[in-house]
Amino acid sequence: MSTPLISIAEVGHQFGPYNVTIPSVRANAYAAAVGGDESPDYGDSLAPIMVVAAALTELIKDLGLFSGGLQTVHAGQEVNWVRQIKIGEKVYAAGRLSANSIRRGNHFATVSVSYTDSSGTEIGTSSSTIIVSGEAS
């Protein structure tokens, strides 16, 4: 098994940019997962947290956190959003490892992400903190 990136990446390591454009089929799946009688009608817009989740999935893959034997805990999340986005609107997510330390045998990593639209304008930011255990020493 290759060494997961989380074990060797240094602060400042860059991820992506990922295309996190959300098509209608995934927006519909989101509504099925989250929605209820009291849910707002988003029309042709998206809940921005869905874009954050899509970017997080890509980051987890690139960090090697799906590797066998690793136990991963999503410990914290920050999200700042500037404007509503549309289903199918092009959105790109660029990540940066902003912290990566080992405490008591556990890896604590924080990845900051900037989301931009097709014009390059930032439309949101997020920061995810992940704790990983079970790495080979």
Next chain:
Amino acid sequence: MTSSNSQRAVGDALKSFERTITQDRVDAYAEASGDHNPIHLDESYASTTQFGTRISHGMLSLALVTEMLAINFPDTWHNGGKLKVRFSAPVFPGETVVIYGEIMLIDESDAGLIVTCSIGCKKPDGTNAVSGRATVPLE
């Protein structure tokens, strides 16, 4: 500012709701997010983990919290809202969670009134799966 926003006050509870996190919802969230980690989907795999069974995505619980914010602040949450949360406990399929919030502070800024809320997702045993704070413009 809408009339409902102008009437908000510190200490007000936000409109909350309950949601049962079924495995169908978890499966749908995997499709939505692209996160097909077997700890959420494969019972035989999940039984070998520290949790002993499948768990819901933490981001699904957070999505419910942002749904609550969109219900309470339909004009502004997605246009300038911010949140910071920690994930404290897993939610297991079949559990019914309560999504809640309360206004802690209303501040005047250059951009207008900003409300700060405590927010969270509470499990049936009363512990928080997700907890934190959100700030939302009121206008």
